[in-house]
Amino acid sequence: MNLESEEKNAADEFSYPGLGDVIFMKAEKFIETVLNWGRGWSLWPVTFGTSCCAIEMMTFGATKVDADRMGVLFVGDSPRQSDLILVSGTITKKMARRLINVYEQMPSPKYVVAVGACNISGGLYHDSYNTIAGIDRIMQVDVHIPGCPPRPEQFQDAVKVLRELIQKNKIERYDKRTS
Amino acid sequence: MTSELVEKLKSGLKGNITVISDDGVNDVVVLSDKKLIKSAAELIKGTHDILFMLTIVDRNPNFELNYLFSNYRNKNIIILRVNITQDDYKIDTVSKVFPSADWEEREAYDLFGIEFKGHPDLRRILLPEDWPGHPLRKDFEVTDDVRNWTGLDLKF
Numbered sequence: 001m002n003l004e005s006e007e008k009n010a011a012d013e014f015s016y017p018g019l020g021d022v023i024f025m026k027a028e029k030f031i032e033t034v035l036n037w038g039r040g041w042s043l044w045p046v047t048f049g050t051s052c053c054a055i056e057m058m059t060f061g062a063t064k065v066d067a068d069r070m071g072v073l074f075v076g077d078s079p080r081q082s083d084l085i086l087v088s089g090t091i092t093k094k095m096a097r098r099l100i101n102v103y104e105q106m107p108s109p110k111y112v113v114a115v116g117a118c119n120i121s122g123g124l125y126h127d128s129y130n131t132i133a134g135i136d137r138i139m140q141v142d143v144h145i146p147g148c149p150p151r152p153e154q155f156q157d158a159v160k161v162l163r164e165l166i167q168k169n170k171i172e173r174y175d176k177r178t179s
Numbered sequence: 180m181t182s183e184l185v186e187k188l189k190s191g192l193k194g195n196i197t198v199i200s201d202d203g204v205n206d207v208v209v210l211s212d213k214k215l216i217k218s219a220a221e222l223i224k225g226t227h228d229i230l231f232m233l234t235i236v237d238r239n240p241n242f243e244l245n246y247l248f249s250n251y252r253n254k255n256i257i258i259l260r261v262n263i264t265q266d267d268y269k270i271d272t273v274s275k276v277f278p279s280a281d282w283e284e285r286e287a288y289d290l291f292g293i294e295f296k297g298h299p300d301l302r303r304i305l306l307p308e309d310w311p312g313h314p315l316r317k318d319f320e321v322t323d324d325v326r327n328w329t330g331l332d333l334k335f
Contacts, residue, residue: 094307096329129314129321130306138329 033169039109040163042071043084046102050089053116053149057088060155070159079105084162086155088115090125091132103139111171113158114141117148124148142171182206184226184257191222199260206257213261213270216246220259220273223248227257230273233283235291239317240265242293246273263293272298290315 049057061067061074068074072084079085079102091099103110114135117123122133132138142165145158165171182203188196192215199207210219220230227248236243246259263270272295274280284295285304292313295301302308307330312319 093310093328093330094305096331097307100331127321127326129319129325130310132329133326137327138331 029169036166036169039083040071040167042073043111043159043162044073044075044082045084045086046079046082046106047074047077048085048087048089048099048102050091050095051118053088053118056149056152057086057115057155059152065152065156067155067159070156070163072159079103080107082106083109084111084113086113086115087119087135088149090118090123091135091138092130093132094130096132096138099135100138109171111143111162111166112139112141113143113145113162115145115155115158116150117146120144120146182257184223187225188219188222192219204255206255207260208257209260209262213263216259216261217271217273217276220246220276223257223259224276226250227255230277230280230283233280233287235287235293235315237291237315237317238262242268242291244270244287244293248277268292269294269296271296274298289313292316 047054047057047061049055059065061072083106085103085106087099103112112135114120118125118131119135119141122128122131125131126133135141143158143162145154147154182201185196185198185201185206185208188208189198192210195211195215197209197211199209201208210216228250229248230246231249232245232247234245234247236245242263244261244263246261248257248259249255261270270293272280272284274284274295275297281299282304284298285300285302287293288295288298288301289303289305290313303310306314309330311328312325314321
């Protein structure tokens with residue numbers, strides 16, 4: 001990728017499809033775009049916290065880095081009303097079934113954010129007998145947040161990235177469970 | 180200063196006891212016959228209140244079980260050591276005498292594969308029920324099969 005196109009992409013970052021584009025889109029695509037625009041601004045999370053990353057996730061919801069102003073409302077924590085699952089913490093093999101159980105209760109479309117080193121690659125426990133070395137092995141992840149544990153600001157950034165992906169129709173698959 | 184309890188164990192178990200330490204505060208005794216574990220526990224129950232820890236040492240291929248008993252009054256400890264040999268990884272449960280042994284024995288079964296005869300509910304406590312192997316044994320190796328096992332091909 002050369003410099004020019006990068007600059008162009010940066011300029012396009014927050015621009016929505018123009019009026020001319022929208023008129024000539026297929027109706028289905030148009031509706032999808034409008035829906036995705038709304039979905040991006042209202043991501044209710046399931047807080048699936050299993051270890052230290054969960055503490056940072058709590059900070060993300062608290063006053064200093066306010067998640068509510070980005071549409072990420074920590075309300076209820078019921079998977080049946082949520083769009084987004086924040087998997088924060090080590091996923092052991094016993095927990096993997098519970099994670100999939102929660103994930104499958106969420107209505108489509110649903111988005112997955114993997115938080116921390118343990119979720120991305122297994123981290124400290126990559127060679128353990130009882131850890132899933134990266135939740136990519138059991139479900140498809142949209143955004144990864146690196147760090148051990150990541151800072152609350154990184155959650156903010158991840159939500160921003162995820163919103164862009166949704167609103168630009170980059171995430172097409174609805175049910176992303178693979179195994 | 181000798182321990183009353185150790186004397187009681189010596190007379191009650193008819194010499195199947197080897198004493199390593201009997202200062203009355205931190206007693207260590209070795210039980211030579213594993214069939215006597217329940218009667219030894221019943222003798223200890225008179226003076227000590229809880230089994231607060233059960234540790235396993237893997238002396239490949241034998242196992243060494245250490246039962247640590249304590250009481251609430253003066254914090255004296257007695258360690259009862261039993262060896263089990265490779266021909267039979269089985270021992271009687273003490274969970275009828277000391278109820279706290281229930282989960283300790285389940286953990287020992289889970290991670291070392293020692294079977295406790297007469298246990299009311301001998302299931303795995305930490306790992307999934309269908310997990311292959313016993314991971315804290317010396318001869319256990321973390322192979323690719325173990326690493327890639329997710330257990331998600333099953334219905335849940």
